[in-house]
Amino acid sequence: MLRAEMPMIAGLAVTAVVFVFGHDAIRDFSNLAFTAAVFVVLFSVMIWCAFGVVRHAEALAHYCGEPYGTLILTLSVVAIEVTIMATVMLTGDPNPTLPRDTVYAVVMIVLNLMVGVSVIAGALRHKQQQYSLQGAVAFLAVITSLAVISLIIPTFTRSTPDSSVTPMQAVAFAVLTAVLYGGFLMIQTMRHRTFFIEADAVEEGGHAAGGAPAYPAWAHALLLLLTLMPVVLLAESLALIVDFALDKLHAPATVGGIIIAILVLSPEGLSSFKAASQNHLQRSVNLSLGSALSTIGLTIPAMLVISLFTGTPLQLGLAPADAILLGLTLLIAQMTFSGAPTNILLGAVHLVVFATFLVLIFSP
Template sequence: MGARRRWVWRLAPLIGLVAALGVSAVAGANSLPPVLRAMLPVVELVVLMAVVFASVHHADVIAHRTGEPYGTLVLTVAVTVIEVALILSIMLAGEGRAGLARETVFSVIMVVCNGVVGLCLIVGGLRYGEQGFRVTGASAYLVVLMPLTALTLILPTFTTSAAGPFYTPAQLAFVSAVTLVLYGVFLYVQTVRHRDYFLSDPGDASADEAPSGGPAPRRFWESVVLLLVALVAVVLLAKHFAGSLETFVATVGAPFEVVGLLVALLVLLPETLAALRAARNNELQKSLNLALGSSLATIGLTIPAVSILAMILKQPLELGVDMHDTVLLVLTFAVSLVTFGAGRTNILPGFVHLVLFATFVFLIFVP
């Protein structure tokens, strides 16, 4: 079974790349039968999900070889590439969507900080009663995540140089630079200066090194190549999936904000499963590294990348959220400070975070 599963992970990126090239050739053909044209978005979604899971699997193999905390960095960078590809593809599709980056980043924060964290606390709390984690590690995530969120999602609504929730090009360049600097300093703290803040067992000196029982060098480099192939396939598939996703949302009459939520859920699904598995194995620190690291990388890498490309392509980029989303952000971080302030947690804060996530989803449909 293990050998068969490895072959599936090896073939998925290659199949995804072939499918992406095939979709590119077929999508423009007007002679397709209506049934095949209707099935094409479903095929795109299935292949895209398979390639996303394959890319995260190979990133996990690389992460296991490099050890923590570098492992979570490999995962977050891979997920960020996928996220940027989807956001830009939808922004540039059709009329363009100036607010998609904002909706996706806001959805990622809500999904991660409330949905994923809430589920992890409940899964771990139901099985173990209480679980411990490093307060210093959680605080490091939050102390960077909160100002980055305010700079990228809240402040644009209140600036006066540009009308509406937009930054001027100068403001956008400054905020992108500050975001990269803050994220870079965080990476330095996480990987060099205070690595022990993010390790499950700070007393184990061997945890600082890459595990000796990791994958063989041949499998490691194989995963590096297949990860690159998978990411290329995702970028190519995203171009056509973007139009299908917008058409689906318009057909069912859902608000545009649902697109950002669907992109966030698709991109975060593999990391969510990994975080839940870690919580079930009583590794809550690893769950928090995956969850909070995803939201931090989303702002620290996705916003600057999308901003730079938007300026190059002269696409408008709407970043500021409205007042009720601002309230949700402030409430989320206030609850997170209480949740991660004591070093131990149980199911109660987990249910509180899930209620906030449910409120976020409800307000999309009933604003």
């Protein structure tokens, strides 16, 4: 048991050391080697804890069945993302574009890198794979609507001189986004639950996915929260180092969003890859598209609420080139999940779009 729960133990230990001894040391950036070492330790421990969260979420999936299993994992990961971005927004110098850059990076990583790698992994082992068209269409319809409302429309509105939103727009966007996401969750978990379950799992009551549980459901839920806690508590320290590094290296601001996205998405990315490799493409679709949807549907309203109540500046609108690339990504995703079986060419297209995204970060 101790070996299995080492991510939680290591995370809580590092958190205790940071809070008891390390706050002042972490804020002292005079020793670059020490700062780099602290970053490696914090990032590694947070990644390790994130994978521990995945383990417990998959065990809970065994008890709950699909699509609740992937939903638990997705919401756990989004909780990490919201916490990190809220911490960054409320500490240090204001960075009005970080939430936008992070959400954009998450969407591009999920819909291009994660989907592309998963489709290719499944195609290499199984040639073509099937999924539920109704579920994929539901995901993509809501993702497309929320992405355009949140990340593209603010670029072209005239109420503000930059890509920020007015208080009225912020309230409207936050409410509409939250309501639409809540409606989707009702469809996913109640009215049309079978849209998001593999055919063989429907016959078995939706219990095909999820790792074998080692403890009772309540124990896995408690351990999930305890494993998630270090990620939440260490977010501020990691954010301080990331801000310093970006300023020191004169790196594009988007790099900060990518670092957060990698930290947040690594567990889901691995789970999606494993599911596709095992010919469970529907679970891979639930993980990847569900991650993109929850990022927009939960993170954007949370950031808008924080901005409204604290007066922290927030810019959501993407640059024109990024907006076009996001539109292309959404179009390609619609084609990939149009009903026909997936194949290796479709995965390659997603990876090419992701490579274009990386190029534009360093050469906009």
